[in-house]
Amino acid sequence: MLDKKVSELLNDQINKEMYSAYLYLDFANFYTTKGLDGFANWYRIQAKEEMDHAIGILNYLQDNDYVVSLSAIAKPDKELNNLEDPIHFGLEHEKYVTELIHTIYGAAHEVHDYRTMKFLDWYVEEQGEEEKNASDMVSKFELFGHDAKALYHLNNELAARTYTTSSILAGDE
Ligand code: OFO
Helix, strand or coil, X not given: CCXXXXXXXXXXXXXXXXXXXXXHHHHHHHXXXXXXXXXXXHHHHHHHHHHHHHHHHHHHHHHCCCCCCCCCXXXXXXXXXXXXXXXXXXXXXXXHHHHXXXXXXHHXXXXXXXXXXXXXXXXXXXXXXXXXXXXXXXHHHHHHCCCHHHHHHHHHHHHCCCCCCCHHHCCXX
Protein backbone atom coordinates (compact mmCIF):
# COMPACT_ATOMS: atom_id res chain seq x y z
CA MET A 1 0.00 0.00 0.00
CA LEU A 2 1.29 3.43 -0.90
CA ASP A 3 2.07 6.07 1.69
CA LYS A 4 -0.75 8.63 2.09
CA LYS A 5 1.35 11.72 1.39
CA VAL A 6 3.10 10.15 -1.61
CA SER A 7 -0.25 9.00 -3.07
CA GLU A 8 -1.80 12.42 -2.62
CA LEU A 9 1.15 14.12 -4.29
CA LEU A 10 0.94 11.68 -7.19
CA ASN A 11 -2.81 12.20 -7.45
CA ASP A 12 -2.23 15.94 -7.55
CA GLN A 13 0.46 15.49 -10.20
CA ILE A 14 -2.17 14.01 -12.54
CA ASN A 15 -3.87 17.39 -12.41
CA LYS A 16 -0.57 19.22 -12.92
CA GLU A 17 0.21 17.14 -16.01
CA MET A 18 -3.28 17.77 -17.39
CA TYR A 19 -2.76 21.47 -16.73
CA SER A 20 0.52 21.24 -18.69
CA ALA A 21 -1.44 19.70 -21.57
CA TYR A 22 -3.97 22.51 -21.36
CA LEU A 23 -1.23 25.15 -21.23
CA TYR A 24 0.47 23.74 -24.33
CA LEU A 25 -2.86 23.50 -26.11
CA ASP A 26 -3.29 27.19 -25.35
CA PHE A 27 0.14 27.87 -26.88
CA ALA A 28 -0.86 25.84 -29.96
CA ASN A 29 -4.07 27.80 -30.19
CA PHE A 30 -2.12 31.06 -29.98
CA TYR A 31 0.22 30.06 -32.81
CA THR A 32 -2.70 28.92 -34.95
CA THR A 33 -4.19 32.41 -34.66
CA LYS A 34 -0.81 33.80 -35.79
CA GLY A 35 -0.68 31.53 -38.86
CA LEU A 36 2.29 29.53 -37.54
CA ASP A 37 0.94 26.01 -37.96
CA GLY A 38 4.34 24.37 -37.39
CA PHE A 39 4.65 25.94 -33.93
CA ALA A 40 1.01 24.98 -33.29
CA ASN A 41 1.79 21.39 -34.27
CA TRP A 42 4.79 21.25 -31.95
CA TYR A 43 2.78 22.40 -28.93
CA ARG A 44 -0.21 20.20 -29.78
CA ILE A 45 2.09 17.18 -29.69
CA GLN A 46 3.55 18.47 -26.45
CA ALA A 47 0.01 18.60 -25.05
CA LYS A 48 -0.58 14.95 -26.04
CA GLU A 49 2.63 13.91 -24.32
CA GLU A 50 1.51 15.67 -21.15
CA MET A 51 -1.72 13.70 -21.20
CA ASP A 52 0.35 10.53 -21.46
CA HIS A 53 2.31 11.63 -18.41
CA ALA A 54 -0.95 12.14 -16.51
CA ILE A 55 -2.32 8.74 -17.52
CA GLY A 56 0.97 7.07 -16.60
CA ILE A 57 0.57 8.31 -13.03
CA LEU A 58 -3.12 7.44 -12.95
CA ASN A 59 -2.29 3.88 -14.03
CA TYR A 60 0.39 3.58 -11.38
CA LEU A 61 -1.94 4.71 -8.62
CA GLN A 62 -4.69 2.39 -9.79
CA ASP A 63 -2.27 -0.52 -10.06
CA ASN A 64 -1.49 0.13 -6.40
CA ASP A 65 -5.14 0.16 -5.33
CA TYR A 66 -5.33 3.88 -4.77
CA VAL A 67 -8.68 5.47 -5.50
CA VAL A 68 -7.80 8.33 -7.84
CA SER A 69 -9.76 11.52 -7.54
CA LEU A 70 -9.76 13.92 -10.49
CA SER A 71 -10.09 17.64 -9.89
CA ALA A 72 -10.78 20.65 -12.12
CA ILE A 73 -8.07 21.72 -14.54
CA ALA A 74 -7.16 25.38 -14.15
CA LYS A 75 -7.49 27.84 -17.01
CA PRO A 76 -4.12 28.45 -18.74
CA ASP A 77 -2.90 31.60 -17.03
CA LYS A 78 -0.10 32.88 -19.25
CA GLU A 79 -0.63 36.14 -21.06
CA LEU A 80 0.68 35.67 -24.60
CA ASN A 81 1.54 38.97 -26.21
CA ASN A 82 4.15 38.08 -28.79
CA LEU A 83 5.52 35.08 -30.68
CA GLU A 84 8.26 34.53 -28.14
CA ASP A 85 6.12 34.45 -24.99
CA PRO A 86 4.98 30.80 -25.16
CA ILE A 87 8.53 29.63 -25.70
CA HIS A 88 9.84 31.34 -22.57
CA PHE A 89 6.82 30.32 -20.51
CA GLY A 90 7.35 26.75 -21.73
CA LEU A 91 10.87 26.58 -20.33
CA GLU A 92 9.80 28.20 -17.07
CA HIS A 93 6.92 25.74 -16.78
CA GLU A 94 9.08 22.68 -17.37
CA LYS A 95 11.50 23.80 -14.64
CA TYR A 96 8.52 24.10 -12.31
CA VAL A 97 7.29 20.59 -13.22
CA THR A 98 10.78 19.20 -12.58
CA GLU A 99 10.58 20.64 -9.06
CA LEU A 100 7.18 19.01 -8.55
CA ILE A 101 8.50 15.61 -9.63
CA HIS A 102 11.54 16.00 -7.39
CA THR A 103 9.29 16.85 -4.44
CA ILE A 104 7.32 13.62 -4.94
CA TYR A 105 10.56 11.71 -5.33
CA GLY A 106 11.83 13.22 -2.08
CA ALA A 107 8.61 12.29 -0.26
CA ALA A 108 8.87 8.70 -1.54
CA HIS A 109 12.51 8.55 -0.46
CA GLU A 110 11.62 9.72 3.03
CA VAL A 111 9.28 6.78 3.59
CA HIS A 112 11.52 4.25 1.80
CA ASP A 113 8.97 3.84 -0.97
CA TYR A 114 11.43 2.33 -3.44
CA ARG A 115 8.67 1.21 -5.78
CA THR A 116 7.48 4.78 -6.33
CA MET A 117 11.04 6.03 -6.63
CA LYS A 118 11.65 3.48 -9.37
CA PHE A 119 8.41 4.48 -11.08
CA LEU A 120 9.38 8.14 -10.88
CA ASP A 121 12.79 7.53 -12.42
CA TRP A 122 11.06 7.69 -15.80
CA TYR A 123 9.64 11.11 -14.96
CA VAL A 124 12.94 12.41 -13.62
CA GLU A 125 14.63 11.44 -16.88
CA GLU A 126 11.73 12.76 -18.96
CA GLN A 127 11.96 16.14 -17.23
CA GLY A 128 15.61 16.34 -18.28
CA GLU A 129 14.47 15.90 -21.88
CA GLU A 130 11.53 18.26 -21.49
CA GLU A 131 13.78 21.02 -20.16
CA LYS A 132 16.27 20.43 -22.97
CA ASN A 133 13.54 20.60 -25.64
CA ALA A 134 12.12 23.76 -24.12
CA SER A 135 15.56 25.32 -23.87
CA ASP A 136 16.36 24.34 -27.50
CA MET A 137 13.17 26.13 -28.52
CA VAL A 138 14.41 29.28 -26.77
CA SER A 139 17.78 29.08 -28.56
CA LYS A 140 16.15 28.43 -31.93
CA PHE A 141 13.77 31.31 -31.54
CA GLU A 142 16.58 33.62 -30.52
CA LEU A 143 18.54 32.60 -33.61
CA PHE A 144 15.75 32.38 -36.17
CA GLY A 145 12.62 33.93 -34.73
CA HIS A 146 13.28 37.54 -35.63
CA ASP A 147 13.74 37.20 -39.37
CA ALA A 148 10.71 36.38 -41.53
CA LYS A 149 12.53 33.94 -43.83
CA ALA A 150 14.25 32.10 -40.99
CA LEU A 151 10.98 32.00 -39.04
CA TYR A 152 9.29 30.43 -42.06
CA HIS A 153 11.90 27.65 -42.10
CA LEU A 154 11.70 27.13 -38.35
CA ASN A 155 7.92 26.87 -38.63
CA ASN A 156 8.38 24.17 -41.31
CA GLU A 157 10.84 22.29 -39.11
CA LEU A 158 8.40 22.30 -36.20
CA ALA A 159 5.60 21.12 -38.50
CA ALA A 160 7.52 17.87 -38.98
CA ARG A 161 7.26 16.80 -35.33
CA THR A 162 5.17 13.66 -34.95
CA TYR A 163 3.53 12.12 -31.93
CA THR A 164 4.44 8.73 -30.52
CA THR A 165 2.88 7.36 -27.38
CA SER A 166 5.18 7.90 -24.39
CA SER A 167 7.03 4.81 -23.26
CA ILE A 168 5.49 5.21 -19.77
CA LEU A 169 2.31 3.89 -21.39
CA ALA A 170 4.03 0.91 -23.04
CA GLY A 171 1.69 -2.06 -22.95
CA ASP A 172 -1.25 0.21 -22.20
CA GLU A 173 -2.78 0.24 -25.67
FE1 OFO B 1 4.97 16.27 -18.08
O1 OFO B 1 6.50 16.97 -18.76
FE2 OFO B 1 6.18 18.70 -19.39
O2 OFO B 1 5.31 19.36 -18.00
